[in-house]
Amino acid sequence: MARYQRWLQAGVFYLLVALSGSLLPGTYYVTLLNLIGLHIIIVLGLNLLMGYAGQISLGHAAFFGLGAYTSGILTATYKVDPLLALLAGLLLSTLVAVIVGIPALKLKGYYLAMATLGFGIIVAIAFQQMDWLTGGPSGFMGIPPFRFLGWRFQTPAAKFFLVWALVGLILFLSLNIVDSRIGRALRAIHDSETAALAMGVDAQRLKLLIFVVSALYASLAGSLLAHTVNFIAPSSFGFMFSIKLVTMVVVGGMASIWGSLLGAAVLTVLPELLAVFHDLEVVIFGLILMVVMIFLPRGLVRGLLDLWELRRRKKQGR
Amino acid sequence: MEKLAELLQYIFSGLTNGAIYALIGLGFSIIFNATAIINFAQGEFVMLGALVVIAFSALGLSLPLALVLAVAAVTVMGLAFERLAIRPARDATAISLIIITVGGGVLIKGLAMLLWGKDAYTLPPFSGQEPLTLAGATILPQSLWIMALTLLLVVGLEAFLHFTILGKAMRAASYNPVAARLVGIRVSQMVQFSFGLSAALGAAAGVLIAPITMGVYDMGTMLGLKGFCAAVIGGLGSIFGVVLGGLLLGVAEALASGLVSSGYRDAVAFLILLLVLFFRPQGLIGRRPLRSS
Amino acid sequence: MTSSTLLALEAVGISFGGLQAVKKVSFQVQEGQIKALIGPNGAGKTTLFNLITGMLRPDHGEIRFQEQAIQGLPPFRIADRGISRTFQIVQLFGHMTVVENVMVGRHLRTRAGLLAAALRLPWSRREEAAIRSQSLAWLDFVGLQDRADDYAANLPLGHQRLLEIARALATEPKLLLLDEPAAGLDMTETERLKELIFAIRARGISVLLVEHDMSLTMEVADEIVVLDHGELLAEGPPRDIQRHPAVIAAYLGRDWEKE
Ligand SMILES: Nc1ncnc2c1ncn2[C@@H]1O[C@H](COP(=O)(O)OP(=O)(O)OP(=O)(O)O)[C@@H](O)[C@H]1O
């Protein structure tokens, strides 16, 4: 029963995306939708890590960047096949995630936050400083479109198709992971690591596993970014972007897969909407972050439902 | 001989920056001990200190007066920040609080950009531009001011926390909030006070460094993160640890950028941060907690 | 009746800072036995549980389970060998439903990994269905089948303790450690708990029980170990322990006579 409902939800969601992709005029909206899709992929992984396993990361922009730069550099500079480059990015991200994750995931709470933050900033600095490889602060240009089995994803419509097909795949995988033996063990670690250990859950290994999964998602999104916008710059992969990703998870709602879609969409569109305010943009963005977190700490969806519930009860009380 | 002078030069500039990091780090540590919050807006108070003192001195106030007024003004902003952003979110999780303080930092930085624009402003040094020469290395008078005033502030802070009623109450509230409440200490007031105090320390760092780096709306973020590294490296629980962490960080940065490559200067701080977290998470000075759970 | 040794502690000790919480404690649990561990507050009973389950590593001594040394192994490995436990301060997965809590207990004995789960392979779906039905059976065993879909955090304490037992049993232990399972239960609940402990033993699972409720302890235990200030004070069948002068002096005292 619940399963059919879920597939129905997914179907409706996809119909909406496809409709808006084909009906909205001009390339601007398609590009924006693609960006939303990429952010969704990262946020789904980060939510597995934060919402389910209960481990924070303030450095996930780094994996996004590792994927983007690996794909960009290998395909543009070394003419490697885009699919191979993407796989190389995934491999590199796995390696880095394991090296950083093993010591970092022994830390808890704020200390884990600090370690991942430090890691993220170091990687961002490396992108800037290795200019012989990455083009430095001014960015890296001339990345070819993605190719796969003779298809070239060059037009906005083709890119849209590529991105959202992968969003669908990742969504499918994530929904499955969440209600599986592994997903259950992750939630158990979140609620009581002691009890999970006593029940035979190898918490350290599972945390690392899901850290790697979330890094893979981010890396995949990065590779796609490189092939959809064809230009990448280190400023997209810094500390602020890591924070933005965490915010997307929290605004959507921790441990809520569908909430992640909303969180990613809202926080991607918001700066675009705010752009009309020019210099006021950042001010309003900061304000919204604070207000949402202060008044709806459980995220938009659940927060609004809670408020609605509260009002209904009050009315009934009278 | 020349090598030695060069080394000394790096150490001087490292100690200058290190003192600034220490002040900022102390701000982190005071709030963390009072509330277990990491205040990611801390760096913005440094920026405010620098820009406000520049504004006051541009109004024609004498430098000492401008300094004092700037620190006072930023302290008030710190108190207001706690009242408006932290207190309403009392039951928030650590992750929410991180986002709230980051959001607050973005907001403050944005407002500063609206007010001051994107230009950098200068402040004359406290006394003289003429560098002093010491064993072949030169040092700016402003650096001496920074080190001396930082020392004074740290000693003052120690004295305040140990010898005044308010300071003792703050420490009590952070060791054991429940017991503190029982003996009549208003813990929420102590929390607010910790935000005021750490804004003041941040502002002090800002006014001290303004003559060297100039004041820009976006100067705070990196300084804040460095101060945070200093606090973690030294150990968030100990004043001496934070100061040591700051100075170590400053010198390590100066040596790395002088001897290796200046491009990776900023990475040094975070590299040390990671090493400390992985191998000695309680910081260089901090004690390991007895109970692991 | 010949019985073989399941768990053996030999001169096990640990200290926290200056405090010697457990001092050179040695005793054994036989297969099929219900053994009780009693002692005043702070005697080191929970600490001993933490040592046996790998939450703590002993400073010295040896802990053998089925003839193999297990001290220093991580908790999940010890759980895999066949030791499970409940907690004095209930440690449920509060944001998960009752049946999901038990399903975590099946983690050890099932194997769908990340890939199988993510791709929803047919065999992993079958395994998942089996996990659910086995877990429901364990809920049935402890009498919680009606609450399967409630959130664990919303159960009353008595039910939470039962749920912890069901979750522990789901790991298919050979030895079950119960840390004050009767604390906070009323009389009828305690009576049911007694039946449950016998039913667990009837399934061939040995039990090591920490309990302050003396009448329950005396009724269910085959043998009792008395701990005081981290030291083993006495060991023997319940009727001997009740008469043991040192035990009466140190622990049971007048309160016990009254009960
Ligand atoms: N992790 C720890 N760190 C420091 N001291 C500890 C730790 N765990 C237990 N202790 C101390 O060890 C002693 C034994 O504690 P333990 O919890 O084992 O007692 P207990 O017999 O279970 O008591 P109770 O009947 O109250 O549950 C106590 O003095 C306790 O304070």
Ligand SMILES: [Mg+2]
């Ligand atoms: Mg106990």
